[in-house]
Amino acid sequence: MRWDDFRRSDNIDDYRGDSGGGFGGGGGGFGFPIGGGGLGLGTVVVLGIIGYALGIDPSVLIGGAEILTGNRPGYQQPYQERRSTRGAPTDKTGQFVAAILGNTEDTWKAVFAANNRQYRAPRLVLFNGAIQGGCGMAQAAMGPFYCPNDQRIYIDTAFFQEIERRFRGCTGKACEFSQAYVLAHEVGHHVQNQFGTLSQARRQQESFGGARSPQSNAIQVRVELQADCYAGVWAARSNEKWKFIEPGDVEAAMQTAAAIGDDTLQKRAQGRVVPDSFTHGSAAQRQRWFNVGLKEGRVAACDTFAASAQL
Ligand SMILES: [Zn+2]
Numbered sequence: 001m002r003w004d005d006f007r008r009s010d011n012i013d014d015y016r017g018d019s020g021g022g023f024g025g026g027g028g029g030f031g032f033p034i035g036g037g038g039l040g041l042g043t044v045v046v047l048g049i050i051g052y053a054l055g056i057d058p059s060v061l062i063g064g065a066e067i068l069t070g071n072r073p074g075y076q077q078p079y080q081e082r083r084s085t086r087g088a089p090t091d092k093t094g095q096f097v098a099a100i101l102g103n104t105e106d107t108w109k110a111v112f113a114a115n116n117r118q119y120r121a122p123r124l125v126l127f128n129g130a131i132q133g134g135c136g137m138a139q140a141a142m143g144p145f146y147c148p149n150d151q152r153i154y155i156d157t158a159f160f161q162e163i164e165r166r167f168r169g170c171t172g173k174a175c176e177f178s179q180a181y182v183l184a185h186e187v188g189h190h191v192q193n194q195f196g197t198l199s200q201a202r203r204q205q206e207s208f209g210g211a212r213s214p215q216s217n218a219i220q221v222r223v224e225l226q227a228d229c230y231a232g233v234w235a236a237r238s239n240e241k242w243k244f245i246e247p248g249d250v251e252a253a254m255q256t257a258a259a260i261g262d263d264t265l266q267k268r269a270q271g272r273v274v275p276d277s278f279t280h281g282s283a284a285q286r287q288r289w290f291n292v293g294l295k296e297g298r299v300a301a302c303d304t305f306a307a308s309a310q311l
Contacts, residue, residue, distance in 0.1 A: 001177040002244045008088035008095065009102035015084045015127040016094075016157070089126065093157045097126065100180045101153075104187040107238045111299065112194075122146070122190040124153045144182055146189035148198050153186040169259035174252030177245065181231050181253040181290065188230030192223065197305075214276040221262075222304040224280040225289040225311060228257065229302035232293020240297070250294065257290050258283035285311050 088098035105121045112119035125131065130139050134150025144155040160179045163169045170178040192198050201223050208215035235253075239245045258264060261283025263273045280286065289311075292301055303309060 001174075001180060001246055001249050002242075003096065003099045003103070003176070003180075005242065006099035006244075007102040007106060008098035009105055009121070009124070010087045010098075011101065011105070011121050011123045012088060012094070012098055013084045013086055013123060013125045013152075014089045014094060015125065015131055016089075017083075017085070093160065094126065096176065096179070097124065097155065097157070097183065100183045101187070103238055103242070104184055104234055107234050108187070108191060111233070111237060115299075117194075119191075120151075120194065122151050122153055122187065124155065127154065127156055128158070129156075144186050146186045146193075148189075148193045151190060151193065153183070153190065155183070155186070163256055163259070169256035170252035174246075174248045177249035178252045178256035181235070181256060184231035184234045185227045187234065188227035189223075191230050191299075192226060197226070198223070201305075212277075217277060217279050220279040221281045221285070221311065222309075225285055226302050226304040228281070228286050229289040229293035229304065230299070232290045232295075233297055233299060233302065234293075236294050236297035253290065254287050257286040261286050281311065 088102075089095065101124050105119070109119045109121075125133060125138075127138065128140065130137055131154070132138070133147055133152060133154060135145075135147035138145070138147075138154040138156075140156035140158055143159055144153065146153050159182070160175070163178055163182070164171065164175045169175075189198070201219050205216040205219050208219070210216055235245065260280070262278040262280050263275075263282045266273045266277075275282075281289070289302070289304065296302075304311065
């Protein structure tokens, strides 16, 4: 993909230089057994794409309620007390993130304006290791996530390399579009937050008794697939103007969507698949909804909550 021309967003708080490397141990990364919660993570709240792989309780994902119980390994100062650089970072990864975020801002602003609404952009926190935020402790191993409480996207850029190295979700230059898809997915959660979808979904989950019930997980899946679809809407709308998508890009994003499908991740982690415990959707579902957004380019096409929606 080409992103040189994209406007760089200044809505970035860069804490990368400030890390004590908090989350060094524990085998790091994404290969943890599912459901064990054996990491002793202090908190967890994630609308991230692989949060569940750490045994995160799906019921807390949506509203960003947190269950921080005190200092844990990897604990660092709350971000308010830590040094950060505000604005677009100058290194290549930081520039890339600022460019994609900036482009999502411009694109969603136009989409909202066309519907007589105002898009209020999220902030994005870049960090290493671990950081305290509005949804508790963010850990690099959780993968990128969106926190509805403080309307921030949290991303450890090491995740970008993980997409390529560990998941083999993409190769070479096409990885940029996969990374952009992941970022756009998190922005998609912010869009959902602005539409009131997240709080609505959370209320529904509570009515089903919350935590980890199959119904509650099913609602979470719809939230996540819609964020995938919104990522597709962003790509479609932006591409109309910028023609930034290059051959191989969409295929790479499809591979990434498959690599982070619940069935793929569960098979990797535990050798079997438990559909009732899905929180993000299967590989096929994630691919399908990203594609729906990409083909249709309309928010209305992303109604994963419609009774008639074929997930
Ligand atoms: Zn998500």
